[in-house]
Amino acid sequence: MTAVRTHTHAQAVDAAIELFSRKGFEQTTVEEIADAAQISRATFFRRFRSKEDVVFADHEILLEEVVVMLAATRPEARVNEEANTSRESAWDPSVDPYLEVCRAARLVFDHHVGQRETSLARHRLLQQVPALRDRELVTTHRYERAFTAYLRDTLPTDRSRTTMSIAFAASVVAVHNAVLRRWLRNPYLDLRPDLEEAFADLRRVAAAPASDGGTTAAEDVGEPHAGSKRVVVAVLEEGAGPDDVARAVRDVLN
Template identity: 35%
Template structure:
């Protein structure tokens, strides 16, 4: 059973969520570049100093859950079940990401604005691509460590790139064509399932 956060921890969580909500609202209303940290802090009813105790910059607000997502999939790959193959670990890792989105109402509300900003603000798009590359690199290395006799590092990199890259690309393409956040997520899910099916078929042949 997970431990219930104490009063102090709950207050910190509420403050962090208030900062994220205020930042996204201001970014969508005023524009990312035009919004200041001071305005975000004021909208969340905290000081600028408090903002910087949670985030190093306003850019970090946009990518606040990226590290958590990477760590989640790495934990899945680091804990193989008996008789697991690489495709099983990769499937479970990807499924854990979509499961978290289903369970986390805050993430569902924020995914639309976050992805819109990433698509329209060049500095955020560049940071997003860097984080995507780094996350895929970490996952590929973890998958190779878990199944060294099944996949070389090159093969693990190709598998991760196909699944994660394909899902991200499908989501962004659908959104650029006017899809809703729900439709965007569904496009990402379909693309990852397609890539996983192809990899699963290839593993049966090899």
């Protein structure tokens, strides 16, 4: 990632959101965005595929930062069947993968807070343009996939091939988004302590050992049979806060 690329993306995002907010999404042309961002039309399409994509261009760079951050804590050794190397020997017990995923999610939250005016304008724009809400879902899913892939590669064998990688990644994203929505409604609140507390709740649930033959959040999915594992689903009301999310996940897994 270069400083020029980062600057160009930031310019394009700010220019696009300002134009969309002032003129309307459909009424704004690519040429107008390129002119406002001080780039050529060819450069625009080389770096951004569409008007929808440019609204989230800063997240393309942020996602790269998240992947790099997580990669730095991956064990250097990899499964090598030809060398007969095991997953256990590759796992670094000094690394807490759950904590690292939460750190990565905090990076995303801090990005939104640090770019307050852009974040607020984008949020207002998303309420008006359904296509952008769809694009936001795609962006959110990409973070979730990155977290899941990291957990699968980094957790020890008994946990990595289980629903825990998927469940924990999804829970972290859900809690992050719930706290972020609260902040977007009142951007003068300091909600980072709430985010930290909710993440701590999720980590406690994920790390809890099995007892009395019960299941934990890290166990595999399976069809019902004697000694089978189970999948649980938490249903929350729209607008549920991070405490509600964390409590619901904890309750259904206990």
